Amino acid sequence: MSIGITTYGVYIPRYRIRVEEIARVWGDDPNDIKKGLGVFEKSVPDRDEDTATIAVEAARSALQRSGLAGVDIGAIYVGSESHPYAVKPTATIVAEAIRATPELMAADYEFACKAGTAALQTCLGLVAADYIKYGMAIGADTAQGAPADALEYTAAAGGAAYVVGKNHVIAEIEDTYSFTTDTFDFWRRQGEQYPKHGGRFTGEPGYFKHVLAGARGLLHKTHSKPEDFDFAVFHQPNGKFPRRVASTLGFSQQQVKQGLVVEKLGNAYSGSSLIGLASVLDVAEPGSRIFMTSFGSGAGSDSFTFRVTEDIDNVQGQAPTVAELLAAPIYLDYALYAKHKNKIVL
Amino acid sequence: MREVAIVGIGCTKFGEMWDKSFRDLFIEAGLMALEDAGMSGADVEALYGGNMSSGIFIEQEHVGALIADYSGLISNSVPSTRVEAACASGGLALRSGVIAVASEYHDIVISAGIEKMTDVGPEKAMDALAAAADREWEAAVGATFPGLYAMMARAHMNEFGTTREQLAQVAVKNHYHGSMNPKAQFRNRITIDAVISSPLVADPLRLFDCSPITDGAAAVILVPAERAREFTDTPIYVKAAAQASDTISLHDRRSLTSIDATRIAADRAFKTARLQRSNIDVAEVHDCFTIAEIMAIEDLAFFEKGRGGPATLAGETAIGSKIPINTSGGLKACGHPVGATGIKQAVEIVEQLRGDAGKRQVEGAEVGLTHNVGGTGGTVVVHILAR
Numbered sequence: 001m002s003i004g005i006t007t008y009g010v011y012i013p014r015y016r017i018r019v020e021e022i023a024r025v026w027g028d029d030p031n032d033i034k035k036g037l038g039v040f041e042k043s044v045p046d047r048d049e050d051t052a053t054i055a056v057e058a059a060r061s062a063l064q065r066s067g068l069a070g071v072d073i074g075a076i077y078v079g080s081e082s083h084p085y086a087v088k089p090t091a092t093i094v095a096e097a098i099r100a101t102p103e104l105m106a107a108d109y110e111f112a113c114k115a116g117t118a119a120l121q122t123c124l125g126l127v128a129a130d131y132i133k134y135g136m137a138i139g140a141d142t143a144q145g146a147p148a149d150a151l152e153y154t155a156a157a158g159g160a161a162y163v164v165g166k167n168h169v170i171a172e173i174e175d176t177y178s179f180t181t182d183t184f185d186f187w188r189r190q191g192e193q194y195p196k197h198g199g200r201f202t203g204e205p206g207y208f209k210h211v212l213a214g215a216r217g218l219l220h221k222t223h224s225k226p227e228d229f230d231f232a233v234f235h236q237p238n239g240k241f242p243r244r245v246a247s248t249l250g251f252s253q254q255q256v257k258q259g260l261v262v263e264k265l266g267n268a269y270s271g272s273s274l275i276g277l278a279s280v281l282d283v284a285e286p287g288s289r290i291f292m293t294s295f296g297s298g299a300g301s302d303s304f305t306f307r308v309t310e311d312i313d314n315v316q317g318q319a320p321t322v323a324e325l326l327a328a329p330i331y332l333d334y335a336l337y338a339k340h341k342n343k344i345v346l
Numbered sequence: 347m348r349e350v351a352i353v354g355i356g357c358t359k360f361g362e363m364w365d366k367s368f369r370d371l372f373i374e375a376g377l378m379a380l381e382d383a384g385m386s387g388a389d390v391e392a393l394y395g396g397n398m399s400s401g402i403f404i405e406q407e408h409v410g411a412l413i414a415d416y417s418g419l420i421s422n423s424v425p426s427t428r429v430e431a432a433c434a435s436g437g438l439a440l441r442s443g444v445i446a447v448a449s450e451y452h453d454i455v456i457s458a459g460i461e462k463m464t465d466v467g468p469e470k471a472m473d474a475l476a477a478a479a480d481r482e483w484e485a486a487v488g489a490t491f492p493g494l495y496a497m498m499a500r501a502h503m504n505e506f507g508t509t510r511e512q513l514a515q516v517a518v519k520n521h522y523h524g525s526m527n528p529k530a531q532f533r534n535r536i537t538i539d540a541v542i543s544s545p546l547v548a549d550p551l552r553l554f555d556c557s558p559i560t561d562g563a564a565a566v567i568l569v570p571a572e573r574a575r576e577f578t579d580t581p582i583y584v585k586a587a588a589q590a591s592d593t594i595s596l597h598d599r600r601s602l603t604s605i606d607a608t609r610i611a612a613d614r615a616f617k618t619a620r621l622q623r624s625n626i627d628v629a630e631v632h633d634c635f636t637i638a639e640i641m642a643i644e645d646l647a648f649f650e651k652g653r654g655g656p657a658t659l660a661g662e663t664a665i666g667s668k669i670p671i672n673t674s675g676g677l678k679a680c681g682h683p684v685g686a687t688g689i690k691q692a693v694e695i696v697e698q699l700r701g702d703a704g705k706r707q708v709e710g711a712e713v714g715l716t717h718n719v720g721g722t723g724g725t726v727v728v729h730i731l732a733r
Contacts, residue, residue, distance in 0.1 A: 200362060
């Protein structure tokens with residue numbers, strides 16, 4: 001029996017700030033930044049948006065696409081590193097907003113940028129074991145980059161919701177594999193506003209070690225080669241890392257192109273690879289195979305292979321696409337950006 | 347005073363060695379050197395370890411005891427001494443070992459250099475390196491290390507017409523040499539354009555004008571010359587181990603475009619060795635920044651003052667020329683684990699003189715020179731090595 005994604009939804013705030021504008025304030029050379037990071041602009045939440053509102057919008061978009069109702073959802077897990085509350089789940093806010101309450105399982109997840117895909121694995125398990133008919137996994141973030149830190153150029157906002165089920169599956173989840181270690185590449189202590197990171201340590205011992213091991217692990221487990229797939233999606237903290245890891249693994253730049261959203265979006269943290277996946281599902285044809293590896297600092301990766309079904313034709317175009325959400329942005333200057341992100345105490 | 351020979355060498359790969367600690371690196375280099383000399387640790391009578399800033403980089407002092415302990419030599423209660431002269435710590439460790447053997451105090455000595463720089467972020471690393479300058483009058487008032495060398499570069503360009511392209515060629519040549527060195531941090535070849543368009547660090551110096559942050563260790567084994575053949579068929583003799591000091595701060599120097607301590611240490615070395623500049627077949631010089639190599643080859647009198655730039659651009663310091671400079675890739679491409687560099691330079695020259703330098707081999711090399719600078723020139727150590 002087929003099991004997999006039955007619907008998905010994305011939300012990206014409309015505001016943007018360009019690399020040039022951030023560089024102007026801090027005296028950086030914008031060309032060096034764009035060349036070094038492969039990012040041109042990033043999304044910025046409105047003053048009244050946060051991870052909860054983004055998660056709700058993404059969830060509503062998923063339901064709108066498919067015709068499922070909130071009451072059909074048996075579990076909601078929201079993964080983020082910017083949950084509005086340290087104690088009081090985002091998942092229940094979403095559940096109430098989409099009228100999924102009260103008969104459902106719910107909890108929040110944290111695993112840096114891969115909390116959303118961890119939630120996806122949990123839903124997969126619950127559905128496969130027939131504990132629930134449909135489970136919703138959301139990855140959403142309003143990431144904070146400390147002023148003048150390199151991360152300020154990429155820390156963005158956005159989220160995606162995925163519903164897993166056995167009926168009307170649009171993309172089968174063929175298999176999944178995770179690679180997890182205790183690695184201090186990037187962290188934020190309870191009570192701290194901004195995360196700390198290990199500089200260059202976040203590269204090879206962080207992102208590359210876990211994404212390479214995770215991807216190779218799943219390729220090995222499924223007896224697959226990169227050529228077997230039509231699309232590949234990787235976690236996108238910048239424009240360089242996913243391209244380099246794809247190349248190292250043997251995927252072509254053509255395979256990763258559709259799923260690369262970071263240049264205009266920035267790094268949506270828990271939303272990153274899930275929004276990349278959505279960008280692929282927006283255009284994928286029945287029979288396509290998709291390979292995805294997410295990455296979360298701390299550290300670990302979740303890998304999946306998907307096979308798109310005929311049912312995708314029923315849902316494409318039924319809700320905003322990633323391309324539509326990235327079009328018609330409203331650009332902010334640094335002052336408004338700082339106000340939006342509550343860096344100016346009002 | 348008796349002559350000293352190098353009978354064993356060891357050097358780790360240089361780079362961001364995330365999985366190797368300070369002690370891992372020392373043990374690796376030390377064991378390689380002992381194996382090369384066919385010796386056991388029990389033969390060693392004294393250790394000299396060059397290291398600039400373990401206190402800041404890994405919050406560890408007392409590294410003399412640490413390296414004796416972790417090398418397994420502590421069972422002999424070996425005297426173990428850490429020496430420091432900023433980026434010349436390695437050269438100083440070599441000279442200290444040479445003096446110990448030459449003065450008949452010890453027969454078998456290891457001189458090593460170690461630096462583990464990647465356990466701290468870039469800001470802390472920069473601050474640690476700024477301690478090579480005058481904290482009070484340079485670092486604390488805003489001068490960074492690249493900033494000081496940038497001033498030297500600007501002055502050299504004004505005074506002698508040294509060009510942006512000539513500076514860049516130092517990095518291009520060293521990357522070319524590094525591409526043939528399996529131990530080098532950077533093995534990619536680069537172009538003048540790539541150097542000139544790399545991010546600005548301190549005008550006129552760009553990222554690719556600057557040596558990187560690196561982890562690494564190197565070690566050599568020193569014995570009296572008369573005992574050298576007990577350990578190797580290719581002993582390399584230390585013909586001179588000279589050192590000179592100058593003011594710590596750049597603004598107190600006689601000149602911005604010359605490191606006098608280089609000239610003085612070199613004169614002392616050539617006098618002791620009874621050799622001429624023209625006897626040198628290959629040299630490792632201190633290219634912490636591209637301008638530093640240009641000044642070095644002038645101050646060492648391989649080229650006339652002001653000609654370092656044109657000579658480099660014309661290829662007169664690449665392998666195949668009369669005086670190949672930095673066949674290891676130099677600090678720029680091989681990497682610059684600060685305290686290790688001075689010893690690595692000696693390892694490279696020994697390999698050249700033994701004929702073991704592979705693709706980097708300078709044909710028929712018989713005499714080599716190492717040049718190691720601390721800070722902007724407050725300390726310079728020059729060694730001359732020969733077959």
